[in-house]
Amino acid sequence: MTTTPETDLAVAAAGLVKTFGAQRAVATVDLEVRRGEVFGVLGPNGAGKTTMLKMLATLLPIDGGEASIFGVDVRRQPHMVRQLVGVTGQYASVDENLTGRENLWLFGRLLGLSSSRASATAGELLERFGLSDAADKRISAFSGGMRRRLDLAASLISRPPLIFLDEPTTGLDPRTRGQMWDTIRDLVRDGSTVLLTTQYLDEADQLADRVAVIDRGRKVAEGTPDELKTSVGSSTLQLRMSQPVDTEHAAVVVRRVLSEEPVLTPEAGGLNVALVDANHAAEVLIALRQSGLSIASATVQKPTLDEVFMAITGHGAEDESTDLTLEVPA
Amino acid sequence: MTTIAPSQPARTALDLAPHPTLRDTVDQTLAMAWRAVKKMQRNFEQMFDVTIQPLLFTAMFAYIFGGAVAGDVDSYLPVIIPGLIGQTILTACVATGVQLREDMDKGVFDRFKSLPIARIAPLAGPALADMLRYFIATVLTFGVGIAMGYRPDALGLVAAIVLAVFAGWSIAWIFTWFGTVGRSAQGVQGISLMVMFPLTFLSNAFVPTDTMPTWLRTFADINPVSHVISAIRDLATDGQVTTDVAWAVLGCAAVVAIFLPLSVRSYSRKM
Ligand SMILES: Nc1ncnc2c1ncn2[C@@H]1O[C@H](COP(=O)(O)OP(=O)(O)OP(=O)(O)O)[C@@H](O)[C@H]1O
Ligand SMILES: [Mg+2]
Numbered sequence: 364m365t366t367t368p369e370t371d372l373a374v375a376a377a378g379l380v381k382t383f384g385a386q387r388a389v390a391t392v393d394l395e396v397r398r399g400e401v402f403g404v405l406g407p408n409g410a411g412k413t414t415m416l417k418m419l420a421t422l423l424p425i426d427g428g429e430a431s432i433f434g435v436d437v438r439r440q441p442h443m444v445r446q447l448v449g450v451t452g453q454y455a456s457v458d459e460n461l462t463g464r465e466n467l468w469l470f471g472r473l474l475g476l477s478s479s480r481a482s483a484t485a486g487e488l489l490e491r492f493g494l495s496d497a498a499d500k501r502i503s504a505f506s507g508g509m510r511r512r513l514d515l516a517a518s519l520i521s522r523p524p525l526i527f528l529d530e531p532t533t534g535l536d537p538r539t540r541g542q543m544w545d546t547i548r549d550l551v552r553d554g555s556t557v558l559l560t561t562q563y564l565d566e567a568d569q570l571a572d573r574v575a576v577i578d579r580g581r582k583v584a585e586g587t588p589d590e591l592k593t594s595v596g597s598s599t600l601q602l603r604m605s606q607p608v609d610t611e612h613a614a615v616v617v618r619r620v621l622s623e624e625p626v627l628t629p630e631a632g633g634l635n636v637a638l639v640d641a642n643h644a645a646e647v648l649i650a651l652r653q654s655g656l657s658i659a660s661a662t663v664q665k666p667t668l669d670e671v672f673m674a675i676t677g678h679g680a681e682d683e684s685t686d687l688t689l690e691v692p693a
Numbered sequence: 694m695t696t697i698a699p700s701q702p703a704r705t706a707l708d709l710a711p712h713p714t715l716r717d718t719v720d721q722t723l724a725m726a727w728r729a730v731k732k733m734q735r736n737f738e739q740m741f742d743v744t745i746q747p748l749l750f751t752a753m754f755a756y757i758f759g760g761a762v763a764g765d766v767d768s769y770l771p772v773i774i775p776g777l778i779g780q781t782i783l784t785a786c787v788a789t790g791v792q793l794r795e796d797m798d799k800g801v802f803d804r805f806k807s808l809p810i811a812r813i814a815p816l817a818g819p820a821l822a823d824m825l826r827y828f829i830a831t832v833l834t835f836g837v838g839i840a841m842g843y844r845p846d847a848l849g850l851v852a853a854i855v856l857a858v859f860a861g862w863s864i865a866w867i868f869t870w871f872g873t874v875g876r877s878a879q880g881v882q883g884i885s886l887m888v889m890f891p892l893t894f895l896s897n898a899f900v901p902t903d904t905m906p907t908w909l910r911t912f913a914d915i916n917p918v919s920h921v922i923s924a925i926r927d928l929a930t931d932g933q934v935t936t937d938v939a940w941a942v943l944g945c946a947a948v949v950a951i952f953l954p955l956s957v958r959s960y961s962r963k964m
Contacts, residue, residue: 420807424962435709443709445809456804460732472724473810475717501735517804 370434373398373525373556374419380427381414381580388414390580391428396525396558398433401551403571403588404560405671411580412560413453416527419558420450432525449518453529453560455510456517457502463489463513464498467520474521488516492546508539515546526550528559532566544569564671568592576675584675592665594674598641599664605657607632613656620650632659637674710809718811725818733822742788743830747781751837754899762900767842774838775853775925776898779918781830782861783893787885789823790868794881797872812961813953816873820865827861828854835929846932853929856941860921863945866952873959892918917944 374396381389389411396402406412417423419430421441430437432444450456457466464485471481489498492512502510511531518526531547532540547570551557561567567574568588576584576591584591602617604610610632617625617636621643625636638644644663651658713721733740754773759766793816796802805815831854835845845853868885875881895912896902896919902910913919917940924941927933 422803422806440709440711442712442809445807446709448807450804450807452800452803454800454803456800456802456807458728458801459799460735461728465731469724469728470804470808472727473721473805473808473814475720 370431371398372396372431372434373400374402374430374432374558375434376419376428376430378428379415379418379425379430381411381418381423382426387580389418392577392580392582394575394582396556398556399551399554400572401547401557401559401570403567403574404558404577405562405564405567405574406560406577407562409579410577412577413529414580415577416450416529416558416560420448420527421445422450446521447523447525449521449523449526451511451515451518451526451528451531453533455502455507455514457510457513459502462499462501463494463505463509466502466513467517470517471520476520484520488519492516493542508535511535511539511543515543519550524554525556525558528557530560530562533562564588564591565665576671578675584671591671594671598638599635600638600644600647601628601635601660601662601664602633602647602651603630603659603661604632604634605659609656610634612654613651613658616650616654616656617647620647638663713809713811718814721810721814722817722821725814726821727818729819729822730825733825739788739792740826740829743781743785743826744833746784747777747830747834748837750781751777751834752841755838755841758899770838770841770843771926771930772901773899774834774843775922775929776896778831778834778857778925779860779896779898779922780893781834782827782857783864783889783918785823785826785830786861786865786868787882787889788826789820789865790870790872790875790885791878791882793819793869793872794875795878798878813957816869816956816960820862820869823865824858824862827858830861831857845929849928849930849932852934853925856921856924856928856938860941860945863949864918866949866956870952870956870959873956892916896922898922917941917948920944 372395374394376392376394379389379392379394380387392411392415394402394404394415404412404415414423418425419432419437421437421444425438432447435443435447437444457463458469461469464482467485467488468478468481471484472478476484486495486498489495492515494509494512494516497505497509502513505513511534515528515531528547532543535543544566547557547559557570559570571588574586574588574591575582584594602613604613610627614625614627614634617623617634621636621638623636623638625634627634636647641663644661648658648661751774754777755766755769758773759769762769762772796819802815835843835850835854839845867888868881871881871884871888875884891912895909896916897913898918902913902919905913920937920941921944923937924935927935927937
C-alpha cells in the first residue's frame with residue numbers, strides 16, 4: 364500500500380498528445396482540474412474530447428506528455444489511477460446480456476465487494492437512479508436514457524473521488540437531461556470532482572465551474588463560462604432582410620450602431636451580430652427602420668457553441684475546410 | 694434520481710493498492726466466469742458447436758469412414774471417438790477466441806478496462822467458463838459412441854474427460870491470443886481456422902499416421918493434438934496411463950506457458 368501525495372489538483376496534465384496514424388487527435392493539451400470542481404471540456408465532433416478523457420482514464424496509451432490524477436502518474440500507476448476514477452463513457456458501457464441489477468452486481472464484485480454487499484449496493488443505486496422498476500429487465504430492453512443512468516450508476520459503485528462523464532446528456536430528452544444535471548450537482552455536493560465533456564455551451568454554463576474549449580486537438584480557450592460568453596458578447600442578434608440585396612446596406616448600419624462586425628449567414632439576406640447587451644437590439648432595429656430597410660425577421664439569441672468557436676478560432680465548428688495546421692491563440 | 698447520495702468522505706490521501714493481489718485476481722476471474730456462463734445460458738445458439746455438431750459428426754464419421762478405414766464401424770469407434778473429441782474441442786476453442794473478439798468490441802469492455810481489476814480476469818473468466826463447453830462436447834461424443842457400441846474403460850473414461858477438458862482450456866489460449874491481436878471477429882475467425890485445420894487433420898484424429906508421407910507424419914507426430922488424442926485413446930479405450938498422457942499434459946502446459954502471457958500482454962497493450 365502506498366499513500367498518494369497531497370495535491371489540490373484532481374487532474375494535472377501537461378502537453379498531452381495522441382496520434383492516430385498521421386492525425387493528431389490530441390495535440391499538446393494542458394489541463395488542470397481542481398479538487399471539488401466541475402470542469403467542462405467543450406468542443407465540436409472530432410475535437411478530441413473522448414480521446415483526451417480515455418488517455419486520462421488509462422483506456423488509451425498516452426503518446427506524449429504527462430498526466431497525473433490526484434498526484435498519481437497515469438502512465439506509471441494505471442492500477443492506482445483506476446481506483447480513483449469512475450468513468451462514464453460516451454456510449455453506455457454496460458453488458459447487454461445482463462439485467463440492470465446483474466450488471467451492477469458484477470461490477471460490484473469486480474470492485475471487491477462481497478456478494479451480499481454488491482447486491483445491496485446495486486439495489487441502492489437502482490433506487491437512487493429511478494431504475495428499480497426496470498432493474499430485472501435485460502439492458503437490450505432499456506431506453507437510451509435508462510442505459511445512461513445505469514452507466515452512471517455503475518461508475519459510482521466504488522464512490523470514486525473523481526468522475527469522468529463523456530457527453531453525459533447527448534441524446535437525452537429535456538426532462539432526463541435536467542435530471543442528469545441534478546444528479547451531477549448532487550455528486551459535487553457530496554465532494555466528488557467531475558470532469559465532463561459536452562458539445563453544448565448551455566450545459567457547460569449550467570454545470571461547470573471552469574471550461575476548456577478544445578478544437579482539433581488543441582485547447583483554444585479556458586475560463587469560467589461567463590468569461591467565455593463575454594468573449595463573444597452576451598447574445599447574438601440574428602437578422603433576416605426582406606430583400607436579400609439590402610444585406611450589404613444593413614451590415615453598414617449595424618456596424619455604425621454597434622461598432623461590431625456582423626457575420627453574413629449562408630442563407631440569403633441573413634446576418635448575425637454579437638450584442639454586448641441584449642437591449643442594443645432595439646437600437647439596431649430603429650436604425651434600420653430609419654434607413655428604410657425592411658426586415659423579414661429578427662431574433663436575439665444566447666451565444667451558441669458555434670459562435671464561441673467563431674469568435675475564438677475564427678472558423679465555424681462545422682467548418683472542415685479550414686487549414687488543419689492553423690495555429691489558434693490559446 | 695435527485696435524492697441525496699450517501700455522503701462521501703472528503704478524501705485527500707488515499708491508500709491505494711499498486712497491483713491487484715492474487716486473491717483479488719481469483720475473485721475477479723470467477724466474477725467474469727459467472728458473466729460468461731450467464732451469456733451462454735441466454736444465447737443458447739452459441740452452444741450448437743458443442744451439442745448438435747458432435748452428435749451429427751460422430752454418427753456421420755463413424756458410418757462413412759468406418760468401413761473404409763478400419764474394416765467395420767465397431768473397430769473404428771475406438772479410433773474415431775477420441776479423434777472427434779479432439780476435433781470438436783478445437784472447433785470450440787476457435788469459438789472462444791472469436792467470441793472474445795466480438796465481446797471486446799462491445800461497450801462493456803471499456804468499463805472492464807477502466808476498473809481496477811487484474812488484466813487477466815476478462816480473459817481467464819471466459820476461458821474458465823468455456824470448460825463447460827468442452828465438457829458437454831466430450832460427454833456427448835462419448836455418449837453417442839457408447840450408444841453405437843463403443844465400450845470404454847469406466848475409470849479411464851473419467852480420466853479421458855478430465856484430460857479433454859484440460860486440453861481444451863489449454864489450447865484455447867492460442868485462440869484467445871488471436872482474439873486479442875485480431876482487428877475484427879471475421880479476421881480472428883479466418884486466422885483461427887487456418888491454424889485449426891492443420892492442427893486437426895495433420896494429426897492422428899481420423900486415420901493412423903503411418904500411411905502419411907514422412908514430412909507429414911513428422912508434423913502429425915509432434916502435433917500436441919495428436920498426443921492429446923492418443924492419450925484419450927489410451928485412457929478411455931485401454932484404461933492405461935501411457936507416456937502419451939504425459940506428453941499431452943506437457944504439451945498443453947507448454948501451450949499455456951507461451952500463449953497465456955502473450956494474450957494478457959496484447960490485451961493490456963490495447964487499453
Ligand atoms: N481509434 C481511433 N483510430 C483512429 N482515429 C481515431 C480513433 N479515435 C478517435 N479518432 C479520431 O480522433 C479525432 C478525435 O476523436 P474524439 O472521439 O476524441 O472526438 P470527440 O471530441 O470525442 O468527438 P465527439 O463529439 O464526436 O464524440 C477524430 O478525428 C477521430 O476520427
Ligand atoms: Mg466523444
